[in-house]
Amino acid sequence: MKIGLITQWYDPEPGPAALPGALARGLLARGHEVQVLTAFPNYPSGVISPEYAGRLVMNEVLDGVHVRRTAVYPDHSASSVRRLQSYTSFGASASLLGTDALRGCDALWVNYSPITVAWPMWLARFGLRIPAVLHVLDLWPDTLVHSGFAERGRLGEAVRVACDVWCRAMYRSAHSVAYIAPTVGRVLEGRGVDPAKLSYVPMWADEAVFRPSGDGYRSELGLSSEDIVVVYAGAMGEAQDVGSLIDAAVSIDDPRLKVVLAGSGAEERVLRSKADAAPRGNVRFLGRIPQAQMTALLGAADVSYVSLRRHPLSAITMPSKTQAGLAAAKPLLVAADGDARAVVTAQNVGFGASPEVESIANALRAIVSTGRGGLAAMGSRARRLYEDEFSVSAGVTRIEALLAAAATGGARQ
Template sequence: MKIGLLTQWYDPEPGPAALPGALARGLVARGHDVKVVTGFPNYPTGQVAPGYRIRPRMVEELDGVEVTRVALYPSHDDSVRSRVTNYGSFGASAALMGVRKAFAGIDALWVNYSPVTVAAPMLAQSWFRRTPSVVHVLDLWPDTLTATGFAGSGIASRAAVVGLNGLCNAMYRAGSKVAYVSPGVGERLRERGVPESKLAYAPLWANESLFTPRERQTERGFGVTEHDRVLLYAGTLGRAQGLEPLVRAAARLRDAGLVCLVAGSGTEEQRLREVADEMGATNVRFLGRLAPEEMPTLMAAADVHYVSLNDDPLARITMPSKLQATLAAGGSIIGMLSGDAADVVADSGAGWVCRPDDVEGLARVLAEFVAEEPAAVAARGVAGRAYYEAHFSLARGVERIESLLTEAAGVAS
């Protein structure tokens, strides 16, 4: 088949933004002709990646995939205006200069639904070319705006949420299939009137070129000794991650051999550092943002990995990409989670779970981790890797999406 992928995020952007590239390569490996419409890479810094400059449109080939990039306003800061301009500029450019040329003659279209401004090019392709599409709900909009604090509470904000809901509903109606990444999101889509016949469970995978089991070296680096029991949090330090309980709980075990490495940056970083100073959490070490190529070494230095979300209702149906990445790397997990993500940690046997914002519960879990034999902790990671291969692997993800695209296009397998 000739397949189009419509996504604001794409290689060489790291983290979750790298997942559409893995899908594109997987589809090419299965014999499909794949074309991508995306923006110029600027995630997560808001700075255009080396080797690129903003122009109205450019076409390049990456790993056998024809990639069309369209102009956008590069930004990933905390300004609502800048973020809206970033999202909106890509949607407008892709509709006007991207899909018209790049997606002529495609059989089916996969749409990365986040941000929802991708509705403009998706609907243009649907209305003018009648292209069947698979809308993949990776982040539930507009709910994700309220969870991250971007939506606000004024009249204008409420009106914007109503408008975004309208865009989402238009995408659901236009899509041949609507895929979702967690059971809770599927339930929410049913409540919003998406027909059962359109819905399909399609969880995401990890970047398997980075996240794979590795032997822990004797010299772990990052100021860690062989006798330390090391917990790692690597990712965004934002409101949605709810990281303050980790700092407060870790402070209680500063004399028990627990070391917490915190890698990344975000809007909450300075406040978390202040809480660590206030609590005397000398065992919490902030590493700042590391390059993607440093992550395998950092993950191999850890005994257990921390995954958390705040207690927002959206968190109960969110499947954080860090969870799949940790399972893929064969890491054991301590999760301060609820809902679907907590179920994965429990069902996989990969680690421990406590409720969001429960500092007492987290302190008990941390103490259990420190007391458990290292071999038993490592065995949890092995169980998690097996669960990943059975449920979340890239190979399974590509097969699922290929099947949905084939069904949408009405092509016999």
């Protein structure tokens, strides 16, 4: 097949933005021709790199994948207005300058977030008659409402309703709708999406970074072979509530427990102060580290920590750190409500806690009691679960089947 991908985020952008590239390469390796329609790379800096700057449109080939890039207003700030401008700019430029690159495709995979990708998706669907598989990676309008785009009051309600109507139109025009967490599937069905259209397709990790590795980095961090190390690596904002992990750690009197924090964000200064004041000295703050160092850092861990403060989206969110920890063959401590915690506890690949200090502390005590040998066995199960359910290979297989069904069955009306 000739397969098109529409996504605002793509290589060489790192982190979650790198995941569509893994899909493209996976489909290419299975003999398909792949054409990507995306923006000029600007994540996470918000600045388009010099080799791409000053262009409206550009074609290139990356790892055998044909890529059409169109203009974008780059922004990753806290400003709702500027982020909306970024989303809208790509939707418009992709529609005007990019959809012709999709001509001849048998089916499309569409990264649903942001939902302004509907414009090029609809042009391809109705103008070029290309059916689409819509992959719901962030649930809208929920994401819109809880990230500050839609304020309270009549205007906010009007925006939410309009966004909901928009999303429903996207679902109707897609041949199938894939979702990344079980609860999201139930929400979509409750919003009127035909159950026959729905397919569970969880996302994968960046397997070049998150993979099993040795623990040699422990010595560089001054950790002994007796230490039981819990690592949190990622954003440090209000939503992650990393401070509760620090508070829980200082309540544990077992000297083997060590908590290592890596990352940055709005809460960084407060968290550094908490870590420095930890009376037992069992919390270490590394700050931001290079992406290439993440493999070694998780190799040094006995447990990978995943957390979300309780809020309306937490129960329907599968944090990407879930797949990252599983891919690195590490058991998880998930301090959050919802699907990530349910998966970890049901599959016996980690520990679950509610996002409160006392519950997290109880989970830390269970981790220490399990010991490094038991945690390593849990990590082996975690890696097997990743390979079976969350790997790039598993995801490509699921999406390839949906694309083949779309190509042979045509787009639904």
